[in-house]
Amino acid sequence: MIVHADARLLAEAVAARLIVRVLDAQAERGSADVVLTGGRVAAAVYRAVLANPARDAVDWSRVDLWWGDERFLPAGDPDRNDTQAREALLDALPLDPARVHPMPPSDGPDGADPELAAARYAAELARSAPGSGELPHFDVLLLGVGEDGHVASVFPEHPVAYETRPVSAVRGSPKPPPVRTTLTLPAINTADEVWLIAAGPDKAGAVGMALTGAGPVQLPAAGVHGTSRTVWLLDRAAAAQVPLSSRALR
């Protein structure tokens, strides 16, 4: 767990770390697969990547971008996670459009059926999977953390927290909008590195519980981990309820 003094420094440091992670993945594998998230902290990270001159060291045409979850709204809706990422960063990068993989919108080929949209995204993921696998090799998967301990659109005590397919529709989300699509906990947990990013005092309770033994259905943030690394990236306010003993171990 890494604690920064405030939310601005957190965003800057995560942006720098993300640029280096993409460079390392490209050096190892020739390309990089990054899973993006939504929310305010993520948007601040995306803006900080844009402002960081080291971003030009990355060959952005060899980066695949995926999303951990999406608000099931029409394409271009300002509340969609992909719209926010495009505005904050992606529109300014020389990406290969074929490697940008947003979750389907509610006015897409399947219309307003989130189950079909989830199945379509699962098929797109499988097309990029090695061998007969279901998912690409995710080098790094970013997650914001909700005040209630949700990650992506996996909400506490919601049926989606038990889902075993890689992608799920979500109905009745406690956070608006009510209909979403999301990677599930088992899919998230295939990533090489999972980074949980949280800022502000409203997150302190969820972060403290996640790091001190909460269960994954009660608190989905407690149920995610990377196959190589799980990194909690926090500002001081979000880390305030993590006991010192747990900090040293993470």
Ligand SMILES: O=C(O)[C@H](O)[C@@H](O)[C@H](O)[C@H](O)COP(=O)(O)O
């Ligand atoms: O679709 C969403 O609503 C987001 O993906 C959500 O999961 C977000 O990441 C967290 O709620 C943290 O958001 P903040 O950083 O804005 O608190």
